[in-house]
Amino acid sequence: MDASETVKKIRFTLNGRPVSATVESHVDLVDLLRRFDLGGARESCGQGLCGCCTVVVDGVAMSGCLTLAQLVDGKRVDTIEGLDQTGALSPVQQAFIDEGAFQCGFCTPGFVLMTHQLLERNPDPSEPEIRDYLAGNLCRCAAYPEIIRAVKSAASRMRASAAA
């Protein structure tokens, strides 16, 4: 097959900035982000099970490892690196630090992005709701108790600032 059929130039918005890239059809979204020097989304299981490669596309969380890069053409792509562009950490990032909700940190970007997704949809989740929502994110250091505390803490901080 000649390359003109498999390679395509795409344009998309990456963390608020318009960008373009020439990508082969088989490249996935994690590898595309690597070309922009973004390492927050990491491939771990490669099967959509672990959540380490979480990326938000047009406001919807997906596994970068199961997303063909060419399919983000024309879309808005947000990664963990976009959360603190104002110079301040997001309330979820701050809560993860305050609660010590990680050890090695490999899974943390995925947990942080999924927590933002959860709290956008459900500002006051119960513990079972938190556990259900984050069931597809695996932490091999098993910092789960601290992660759940961080999610609750972030939720109450975000509710307080929304009410202010």
Add this chain to the structure above:
Amino acid sequence: MRGFELVHPGSLADAIGLLDTDDDTVRPFSGGTALMLMMKTGVFRPSRLVHLGRIGDAYSEITASPAGGLRIGAMATLSALEHSPEVIRVAPVVARAMTRLANVRVRNVACVGGNLAHGDPHMDLPPVLAALGGSVSVAGPQGTRDVAVEKLFSGYYETVLGRGELITDVVLPSQRGWSSAYLKCTTRSADDWPALGVAVSLRIEGGAISEARVVVSAATEILTRLTTAESALTGAAADESTFARACEAAAAEAEMVEDARGSADYKTQLLRVYLRRALTQAVQDGAVS
């Protein structure tokens, strides 16, 4: 993965035209969560993928019929099913089944049509839709036809869909008066593919079961209606002794497949236990009004 051509037809007719070929390296691609796994492991090496994401928003709509049924566009995501007020009202068992299917990110992307057309007997949605009496609308080069979900599968990862055919909708008949439940058992870890799935749907009138559908999946080569179990239920009181007879009938009838998730004997015992629990839960949850 190796390079392939990724094309984006702008209409259903164009998609069907692109798929009307004998070349089995040309395949439709919707959410892609299942196909990507096959491509990454080299099980499937496409020459061309026909992406269905741009054929039109109408194919992802979910609408309730005045008669109490439901039409679900094949491009509706599993998350859309999970959160749709229509699904929650008309077929709550479908929305509940989604909460233990894969994870949020996969459900955000995976689509109903692909979930069915993939033909994987371990999927949760097909047995549920079969137990609810669901059918699919299929469009292809020769026109359209309807296929009952229970007749859709012809083998392990095989369906009756022909060359160029695509599922466009899932249609559920009226669910009023039906009590339904779906249970699965995962044996290796909580998020494993199921060793067994069992879906039941009962119509109970005056304490007696007037109609019953029992579907087993995952443990069998294709999803299967257990007709002797249904016969044991039909016309009998909706009570424990009836359920016990139905479970024995199901255990005698189902042809279990041994694999890494358990032996055939073990899965037969799982069926006895999980069918009884599913029947009990359907009665407890009550009928759709």
